[in-house]
Amino acid sequence: xxxxxxxxxxxxxxxxxxxxxxxxxxxxxxxxxxxxxxxxxxxxxxxxxxxxxxxxxxxxxxxxxxxxxxxxxxxxxxxxxxxxxxxxxxxxxxxxxxxxxxxxxxxxxxxxxxxxxxxxxxxxxxxxxxxxxxxxxxxxxxxxxxxxxxxxxxxxxxxxxxxxxxxxxxxxxxxxxxxxxxxxxxxxxxxxxxxxxxxxxxxxxxxxxxxxxxxxxxxxxxxxxxxxxxxxxxxxxxxxxxxxxxxxxxxxxxxxxxxx
Ligand SMILES: CC(=O)[C@@H](O)[C@H](O)COP(=O)(O)O
Ligand SMILES: NCC(=O)COP(=O)(O)O
Numbered sequence: 001x002x003x004x005x006x007x008x009x010x011x012x013x014x015x016x017x018x019x020x021x022x023x024x025x026x027x028x029x030x031x032x033x034x035x036x037x038x039x040x041x042x043x044x045x046x047x048x049x050x051x052x053x054x055x056x057x058x059x060x061x062x063x064x065x066x067x068x069x070x071x072x073x074x075x076x077x078x079x080x081x082x083x084x085x086x087x088x089x090x091x092x093x094x095x096x097x098x099x100x101x102x103x104x105x106x107x108x109x110x111x112x113x114x115x116x117x118x119x120x121x122x123x124x125x126x127x128x129x130x131x132x133x134x135x136x137x138x139x140x141x142x143x144x145x146x147x148x149x150x151x152x153x154x155x156x157x158x159x160x161x162x163x164x165x166x167x168x169x170x171x172x173x174x175x176x177x178x179x180x181x182x183x184x185x186x187x188x189x190x191x192x193x194x195x196x197x198x199x200x201x202x203x204x205x206x207x208x209x210x211x212x213x214x215x216x217x218x219x220x221x222x223x224x225x226x227x228x229x230x231x232x233x234x235x236x237x238x239x240x241x242x243x244x245x246x247x248x249x250x251x252x253x254x255x256x257x258x259x260x
Contacts (some may be wrong), residue, residue, distance in 0.1 A: 012257035019231025046249035050082035154198035176211020
Protein backbone atom coordinates (compact mmCIF):
# COMPACT_ATOMS: atom_id res chain seq x y z
CA UNK A 1 0.00 0.00 0.00
CA UNK A 2 2.80 2.43 0.88
CA UNK A 3 5.92 2.98 -1.23
CA UNK A 4 8.49 0.72 0.39
CA UNK A 5 11.69 2.39 -0.73
CA UNK A 6 12.58 5.90 0.39
CA UNK A 7 13.26 8.42 -2.38
CA UNK A 8 17.07 8.91 -2.17
CA UNK A 9 16.71 12.46 -3.51
CA UNK A 10 14.13 13.43 -0.89
CA UNK A 11 15.10 15.70 1.99
CA UNK A 12 13.28 15.27 5.30
CA UNK A 13 10.28 17.56 5.69
CA UNK A 14 11.01 20.88 7.40
CA UNK A 15 9.14 21.84 10.55
CA UNK A 16 7.45 25.22 10.85
CA UNK A 17 6.13 25.84 14.35
CA UNK A 18 2.68 27.41 14.43
CA UNK A 19 2.47 29.92 17.30
CA UNK A 20 -1.31 30.43 17.28
CA UNK A 21 -1.98 28.17 20.26
CA UNK A 22 0.67 29.93 22.35
CA UNK A 23 -0.83 33.31 21.42
CA UNK A 24 -4.28 32.07 22.40
CA UNK A 25 -2.99 31.09 25.84
CA UNK A 26 -1.35 34.52 26.24
CA UNK A 27 -4.60 36.25 25.27
CA UNK A 28 -6.46 34.76 28.24
CA UNK A 29 -5.07 37.64 30.30
CA UNK A 30 -4.05 41.20 29.63
CA UNK A 31 -0.45 40.19 30.32
CA UNK A 32 2.44 39.58 27.95
CA UNK A 33 3.09 35.91 28.71
CA UNK A 34 3.62 33.27 27.51
CA UNK A 35 5.72 35.38 25.15
CA UNK A 36 5.12 34.31 21.56
CA UNK A 37 8.49 35.58 20.30
CA UNK A 38 10.40 33.93 23.16
CA UNK A 39 8.76 30.57 22.41
CA UNK A 40 9.44 31.08 18.71
CA UNK A 41 13.11 31.70 19.50
CA UNK A 42 13.33 28.52 21.58
CA UNK A 43 11.68 26.55 18.74
CA UNK A 44 14.10 27.90 16.12
CA UNK A 45 17.10 27.28 18.39
CA UNK A 46 15.92 23.69 18.87
CA UNK A 47 15.93 23.05 15.11
CA UNK A 48 12.61 24.27 13.66
CA UNK A 49 13.04 25.68 10.16
CA UNK A 50 10.41 28.35 10.45
CA UNK A 51 7.50 29.92 12.25
CA UNK A 52 3.86 29.95 11.16
CA UNK A 53 1.07 32.25 12.24
CA UNK A 54 -2.56 32.40 11.22
CA UNK A 55 -3.84 35.87 12.08
CA UNK A 56 -7.61 36.08 12.07
CA UNK A 57 -9.61 39.31 11.78
CA UNK A 58 -10.67 39.21 15.47
CA UNK A 59 -7.03 38.63 16.56
CA UNK A 60 -8.17 35.90 18.94
CA UNK A 61 -4.84 34.11 18.51
CA UNK A 62 -1.99 35.99 16.89
CA UNK A 63 -2.32 39.79 17.09
CA UNK A 64 -1.29 41.94 14.16
CA UNK A 65 1.24 43.57 16.51
CA UNK A 66 3.00 40.17 16.88
CA UNK A 67 3.95 40.08 13.23
CA UNK A 68 6.71 42.72 13.09
CA UNK A 69 8.21 41.28 16.27
CA UNK A 70 8.38 37.78 14.74
CA UNK A 71 9.69 39.20 11.45
CA UNK A 72 12.49 40.94 13.35
CA UNK A 73 13.26 37.78 15.34
CA UNK A 74 13.83 35.81 12.14
CA UNK A 75 15.71 38.59 10.36
CA UNK A 76 17.99 39.42 13.29
CA UNK A 77 18.65 36.00 14.82
CA UNK A 78 17.68 33.24 12.35
CA UNK A 79 18.25 34.59 8.84
CA UNK A 80 17.87 31.17 7.18
CA UNK A 81 14.52 30.48 8.86
CA UNK A 82 11.22 31.16 7.12
CA UNK A 83 8.13 33.04 8.19
CA UNK A 84 4.85 31.53 6.96
CA UNK A 85 1.66 33.59 7.26
CA UNK A 86 -1.62 31.77 6.73
CA UNK A 87 -5.07 33.19 6.19
CA UNK A 88 -8.00 34.13 4.05
CA UNK A 89 -6.92 36.72 1.46
CA UNK A 90 -8.96 39.78 2.37
CA UNK A 91 -7.53 43.14 1.35
CA UNK A 92 -6.38 43.66 4.96
CA UNK A 93 -4.62 40.27 4.99
CA UNK A 94 -2.88 40.95 1.69
CA UNK A 95 -1.73 44.38 2.88
CA UNK A 96 -0.39 42.78 6.07
CA UNK A 97 1.59 40.26 4.03
CA UNK A 98 2.96 43.01 1.81
CA UNK A 99 4.11 44.93 4.88
CA UNK A 100 5.71 41.94 6.65
CA UNK A 101 7.04 40.12 3.57
CA UNK A 102 6.95 36.54 4.87
CA UNK A 103 8.89 33.98 2.86
CA UNK A 104 5.64 32.07 2.35
CA UNK A 105 1.94 32.90 2.38
CA UNK A 106 -0.54 30.05 2.74
CA UNK A 107 -3.98 30.95 1.45
CA UNK A 108 -6.76 29.33 3.48
CA UNK A 109 -10.49 29.52 2.62
CA UNK A 110 -11.69 30.01 6.18
CA UNK A 111 -14.54 32.12 7.35
CA UNK A 112 -13.84 34.54 10.26
CA UNK A 113 -16.47 32.72 12.32
CA UNK A 114 -14.82 29.31 11.94
CA UNK A 115 -13.16 27.95 15.08
CA UNK A 116 -10.30 26.59 12.99
CA UNK A 117 -9.54 25.70 9.37
CA UNK A 118 -11.51 22.65 8.29
CA UNK A 119 -11.30 22.41 4.50
CA UNK A 120 -9.22 23.35 1.50
CA UNK A 121 -10.02 25.59 -1.47
CA UNK A 122 -12.51 24.70 -4.16
CA UNK A 123 -9.97 25.91 -6.71
CA UNK A 124 -12.27 25.49 -9.69
CA UNK A 125 -14.86 27.79 -8.14
CA UNK A 126 -12.34 30.42 -7.02
CA UNK A 127 -9.82 30.05 -9.82
CA UNK A 128 -9.89 33.67 -11.09
CA UNK A 129 -9.77 35.14 -7.57
CA UNK A 130 -6.86 32.88 -6.60
CA UNK A 131 -4.95 33.66 -9.79
CA UNK A 132 -5.19 37.36 -9.01
CA UNK A 133 -4.18 36.97 -5.34
CA UNK A 134 -1.33 34.56 -6.09
CA UNK A 135 -0.01 36.92 -8.78
CA UNK A 136 -0.10 39.88 -6.40
CA UNK A 137 1.75 38.07 -3.61
CA UNK A 138 4.33 36.59 -5.96
CA UNK A 139 4.95 40.04 -7.43
CA UNK A 140 5.88 40.99 -3.86
CA UNK A 141 8.47 38.21 -3.74
CA UNK A 142 6.49 35.81 -1.55
CA UNK A 143 6.13 32.07 -2.18
CA UNK A 144 2.46 31.10 -2.26
CA UNK A 145 0.89 27.88 -1.06
CA UNK A 146 -2.79 26.90 -1.36
CA UNK A 147 -4.50 24.99 1.43
CA UNK A 148 -6.20 22.03 -0.27
CA UNK A 149 -8.11 18.91 0.69
CA UNK A 150 -6.11 15.70 0.58
CA UNK A 151 -8.87 13.71 -1.04
CA UNK A 152 -6.82 12.08 -3.79
CA UNK A 153 -8.33 13.96 -6.77
CA UNK A 154 -5.60 14.65 -9.36
CA UNK A 155 -7.79 17.16 -11.25
CA UNK A 156 -7.81 19.43 -8.20
CA UNK A 157 -4.00 19.62 -8.33
CA UNK A 158 -4.08 20.45 -12.05
CA UNK A 159 -6.46 23.29 -11.17
CA UNK A 160 -4.20 24.45 -8.34
CA UNK A 161 -1.30 24.72 -10.77
CA UNK A 162 -3.29 27.05 -13.05
CA UNK A 163 -3.43 29.66 -10.26
CA UNK A 164 0.34 30.11 -10.38
CA UNK A 165 0.81 28.88 -6.79
CA UNK A 166 4.19 27.36 -5.94
CA UNK A 167 2.95 24.84 -3.43
CA UNK A 168 -0.11 23.24 -1.94
CA UNK A 169 -0.61 22.55 1.74
CA UNK A 170 -2.55 19.33 2.31
CA UNK A 171 -5.25 19.68 4.97
CA UNK A 172 -4.44 16.75 7.27
CA UNK A 173 -7.34 17.22 9.74
CA UNK A 174 -9.21 14.05 8.67
CA UNK A 175 -5.95 12.07 9.06
CA UNK A 176 -5.17 13.62 12.45
CA UNK A 177 -8.69 12.81 13.63
CA UNK A 178 -8.02 9.07 13.17
CA UNK A 179 -5.53 8.84 16.04
CA UNK A 180 -7.53 5.95 17.54
CA UNK A 181 -8.53 4.25 14.23
CA UNK A 182 -5.44 2.87 12.48
CA UNK A 183 -7.36 1.39 9.52
CA UNK A 184 -9.01 4.70 8.73
CA UNK A 185 -5.69 6.49 9.27
CA UNK A 186 -4.10 4.20 6.66
CA UNK A 187 -6.91 5.04 4.22
CA UNK A 188 -6.57 8.78 4.87
CA UNK A 189 -2.80 8.77 4.48
CA UNK A 190 -3.14 6.99 1.15
CA UNK A 191 -5.57 9.70 -0.06
CA UNK A 192 -3.09 12.36 1.09
CA UNK A 193 -0.33 10.45 -0.71
CA UNK A 194 -2.30 10.29 -3.96
CA UNK A 195 -2.98 14.03 -3.73
CA UNK A 196 0.71 14.71 -3.07
CA UNK A 197 1.73 12.50 -6.02
CA UNK A 198 -0.64 14.45 -8.28
CA UNK A 199 0.68 17.78 -6.98
CA UNK A 200 4.26 16.68 -7.62
CA UNK A 201 3.34 15.58 -11.15
CA UNK A 202 1.99 19.12 -11.72
CA UNK A 203 5.25 20.64 -10.51
CA UNK A 204 3.83 21.81 -7.18
CA UNK A 205 5.81 21.35 -3.99
CA UNK A 206 3.83 19.89 -1.10
CA UNK A 207 3.35 21.09 2.48
CA UNK A 208 0.98 19.60 5.04
CA UNK A 209 -0.67 20.63 8.25
CA UNK A 210 -3.48 20.36 10.77
CA UNK A 211 -3.61 18.06 13.74
CA UNK A 212 -0.23 16.50 13.02
CA UNK A 213 1.53 14.88 15.96
CA UNK A 214 4.71 12.98 16.78
CA UNK A 215 2.61 9.81 16.51
CA UNK A 216 1.09 10.42 13.07
CA UNK A 217 4.00 12.16 11.29
CA UNK A 218 6.13 9.06 10.53
CA UNK A 219 3.45 7.38 8.38
CA UNK A 220 2.80 10.64 6.53
CA UNK A 221 6.46 11.30 5.72
CA UNK A 222 6.91 7.66 4.68
CA UNK A 223 4.02 7.88 2.19
CA UNK A 224 5.07 11.36 0.97
CA UNK A 225 8.89 11.32 0.87
CA UNK A 226 8.93 14.60 -1.07
CA UNK A 227 6.96 16.46 1.63
CA UNK A 228 8.63 19.88 1.84
CA UNK A 229 7.24 21.27 5.11
CA UNK A 230 4.82 20.58 7.91
CA UNK A 231 3.35 23.37 10.02
CA UNK A 232 2.27 22.25 13.45
CA UNK A 233 0.75 24.12 16.36
CA UNK A 234 -1.90 22.42 18.47
CA UNK A 235 -0.26 19.03 19.02
CA UNK A 236 3.18 20.55 19.36
CA UNK A 237 2.02 23.08 21.96
CA UNK A 238 0.31 20.31 23.92
CA UNK A 239 3.57 18.32 23.95
CA UNK A 240 5.56 21.42 24.90
CA UNK A 241 3.55 21.65 28.13
CA UNK A 242 4.65 18.13 28.96
CA UNK A 243 8.21 17.97 27.60
CA UNK A 244 9.24 21.61 27.17
CA UNK A 245 9.54 23.43 23.84
CA UNK A 246 13.14 22.43 23.08
CA UNK A 247 12.63 18.70 23.59
CA UNK A 248 9.28 18.83 21.80
CA UNK A 249 10.70 20.50 18.68
CA UNK A 250 13.47 17.88 18.57
CA UNK A 251 10.90 15.07 18.84
CA UNK A 252 8.85 16.55 16.00
CA UNK A 253 11.97 17.08 13.83
CA UNK A 254 12.92 13.44 14.36
CA UNK A 255 9.37 12.35 13.49
CA UNK A 256 9.85 14.25 10.20
CA UNK A 257 12.92 12.11 9.53
CA UNK A 258 15.47 14.78 10.46
CA UNK A 259 18.66 13.80 12.27
CA UNK A 260 18.68 16.05 15.34
C1 LIG B 1 -4.42 26.40 8.03
C2 LIG B 1 -4.55 25.45 9.11
O1 LIG B 1 -4.64 24.32 8.98
C3 LIG B 1 -4.70 25.67 10.47
O2 LIG B 1 -4.30 24.54 11.12
C4 LIG B 1 -4.43 26.80 11.23
O3 LIG B 1 -3.40 27.58 10.85
C5 LIG B 1 -4.42 26.49 12.68
O4 LIG B 1 -4.74 27.62 13.28
P1 LIG B 1 -5.50 27.64 14.66
O5 LIG B 1 -4.64 26.89 15.60
O6 LIG B 1 -5.59 29.06 14.91
O7 LIG B 1 -6.82 26.97 14.45
N1 LIG C 1 -1.07 24.89 8.61
C1 LIG C 1 -1.42 24.09 9.70
C2 LIG C 1 -0.85 24.62 10.93
O1 LIG C 1 -0.15 25.59 10.89
C3 LIG C 1 -1.03 24.02 12.24
O2 LIG C 1 -2.16 23.37 12.50
P1 LIG C 1 -2.37 22.65 13.92
O3 LIG C 1 -1.16 21.79 14.19
O4 LIG C 1 -2.51 23.72 14.95
O5 LIG C 1 -3.60 21.84 13.70
